[in-house]
Amino acid sequence: MTNTADCWTRLEQAERETLKALFAADDGRVGRYSGTLAPGDGDILFDWSKTHLSDELVAGFEALAQAAGFDAAREVMLSGDMANPTEGRAAEHTAQRGIGADESVAEADAFHMRMRGLVEAIHDGVFGQIRHLIHIGIGGSALGPALAINALARPTAEWRAPVDVHVVSNIDGNALEAAFEACDPATTMIAVASKTFTTIETMTNAASAVQWLEESGVSDPYGKVVALTASPDKAVEWGIDETRVLPFSESVGGRYSLWSSIGFPVAMAIGWDGFAAFLDGAAAVDRHFADTDGFANLPLRAAFADLMYVQLRGCQTRAVFAYDERLGLFPDYLQQLEMESNGKSVTADGKPLGRQSAPITWGGVGTDAQHAVFQLLHQGTIEVPVDFIAVKQPGHDLDPAHHAILLTNCFAQGAALMAGKENDDAARAYPGNRPSATILCDAMTPATLGALIAFHEHRTFANAVLLGINPFDQFGVELGKQIANQIAAGEGDGFDPGTEALLAAAGLKD
Template sequence: MTEAVSAAWQRVEAVPQRTLKELFASDPGRVTRLSQRLEWGEGEIAGGIRFDWSKTHLDEDLLAAFEALAEARGFAAQRAALLGGEKINVTEGRAAEHTAQRGVGSEAAVEEAAALHARMKLLVEAIHEGALGPVKHLIHIGIGGSALGPAMAVDALTRDLALVDVHVVSNIDGLALEQAFAACDPATTLIAVASKTFTTIETMTNAASALNWLRDNGVSDPSGRVVALTASPEKAVEWGVDETRVLPFPESVGGRYSLWSSIGFPVALAVGWDEFEAMLAGARMVDEHFRDTDGRDNLCLRAAFADQYYTSVRGCQTRAVFAYDERLALLPDYLQQLEMESNGKRVTADQRPVSGPTAPITWGGVGTDAQHAVFQLLHQGTNLVPIDFIASVAPGDALDPAHHRILLTNCFAQGAALMAGDAGEDPARHFPGDRPSATMLCDDLNAAALGALVAFHEHRTFANAVLLGINPFDQFGVELGKRMAKDMEAGGGDFDASTRALLEAAGLG
């Protein structure tokens, strides 16, 4: 840690801790300064999201101190390196060019992304026009980001109508695949195999079983029903996928950042190309804000300031995300992987031990369901948990408006109650209050808003990594267990007594 970084952290830690009530009472303009809308489009396609961080403990002194930390960490240079296609993933010697998929990045990467999108668009439209015969179902097979991103986006955007019924399978547990089989007619089903290397054991095992299912149910050419989404197109061809149905994506696009590439094929197939492009456009709006805005006015960086304050200064070990919209039911799961796989590190980018906590545990739930499950701890428990609320002004249903009115008032009331607290009639009814939350309020939860929300969290994750001095783009922590599982499968390995006993009990010893 450099002297400048150390001094900046000392400045952050020296800021007096004031309650949220005190912060609001002393600053009438607080809501205006700590709330901001990002907007896109005009006329009928206009939309936006309000980001309100006023119920966090950020104040002028903390914002200034964190701006100094960002400068000491070289945030502007790191951001430029990311968006310029430099090898920001230092441990693997790679760039991280997911923003180029949305049109923001180096000229070469943006051009390559446009060409690959054009290829995907041709295939999507050909399928919709019947070039592969009637297609009513898609079984999308992947794992990690190759599955979580498509599953989350398809679930969010197809509540009203899906052009193709999509089932995402990631678990190697055969029950997951059998459930998809039961919902699909093999005669009208395509299989998408999503694997960066086209060697991932869970994905390739599931893919082989899916082909067997097609074959066993009378499909004469099962391989002709497969679309490959991969950064290793030659391996997909070797596996038996026709080159015309291989949709490549660049090696520089990591799995948990890959929704925007050909990994988004099931989204485009389910909702149509125009909606997929709208999702890209919403993300690009956030990219441009992130690129062009400095300091506290950069919403992604401001969110990271709050994240670092609660993790490093207040000792919060978790951060909760609650979506007050059924369409975002899978968003907490998606963000869990994005944040914990990216920033769950114990060394800095230059291979030195980190000097404090890195990523908190991300968790969450949906709407009023969570209020009757976990909010007891959030209001009255001994853990301090920063919370994000996400909601939409426009409802996703056509029922009595009372449904959505009650949903939104519950969302806003929870944030207000967490901050205000209540003295109560006795200790059991006492609410301490002063519990922080942030709110993201969308005009409507459409494809553009979804793209904007995901891109915001991608850049928030990157900003946190820069403030910590770590590399968010590698994930070596997932490798050890996988390597040991391969040893077990091969009948080798030197395991502890407990593990050997478990293998024997399961008939695997």
């Protein structure tokens, strides 16, 4: 069997063609490099034809996947075996969607039913009139809910969310005060989302939120608090009644936790049926990822392109532009998913990686970004692969011209990046041959969003397996927090002179 080093050598020696040459040599390229998933209520088109993938490179990456043990690693993850060796646990986010070890799927179903009961009780007025929810978390406990609520809970002429949800993550008190200003404490509940129920930013914000309820005259402030945690005993110790503690499994990582009880604010905003459809959309992608091999596996195909640009073409960033205001938080969500998962310098067995890992993920919203950063994409000296994400059906009732202009600009940018344009004036010349991929959704529904997120989870996992790293730990986030805790405890001696001077200047140290 060929080893991964030989596969990388073969890939590095592969012929490199321009995008125009690849299209000229293959009349069927668009069809062969595109694929469709149907998560339940509309299709999603994934078009990777404007990337530099070639048949030779695809064959090389398929050989790399085989040498890296992709099929076995996929089975380990999806079956609930130990996919996270450094922490000695499984990675069971797919069990929340019905795919995994039988006992884990059953536990997830039971936790979902517990959450559904609380959501429906709140909607039915058991806790009095509840119009607002302040959801407090950080990292995956906040990014996922904020993305889903921003995408799915926008009011229309026919519908308004049963509860207005405000997601607060930053320890900066300005963020929490803004939520207070938007809410009536008499009709507000608080959700505290923390896997360990010890996260300092979250617990500090939670204490301030309870204090706000108390100072506003709410007679039983802790009676308005819901805990979303893998440490239910700590939530009860903190003061929350066990009936309002929604657990999830320790084997569900923070940035993969939206499908668990962390999704409580999403269900509060869109109703339980919407949240169930969200899970079903993700499960449709899980089934495709589990049952499809090689280049036909769409998340794996995306990983082939990702690795080609980082490993073979030296790209250090990947840009994501959502041409839909409802997906404005999607680049932020992907930043954590991809960079926290795959920003590693060692392999899963602790050896030096020996090559580049994840690129920097960044992006924005079209068409705003066209007037800000696209100058560099078109004429700068740095090659940046771009993902465009668009939705065929608009999320508003204004003149259809709005959406037509939006989509036209999205597709035009991909065409312009590839084609370029010659000009005798070098300042007005566009080199072209710049890559992009496009994801086009029929409509922005709970199932579609669930499928989009699951696609990127599996894409991230596939990248990790082909690099030989563990995407499920995140020790790199710990050191800065440890030092901050030392400073807060008055134990932070012996820092560099620059840090000591900053602490003194901010009044944090004599």
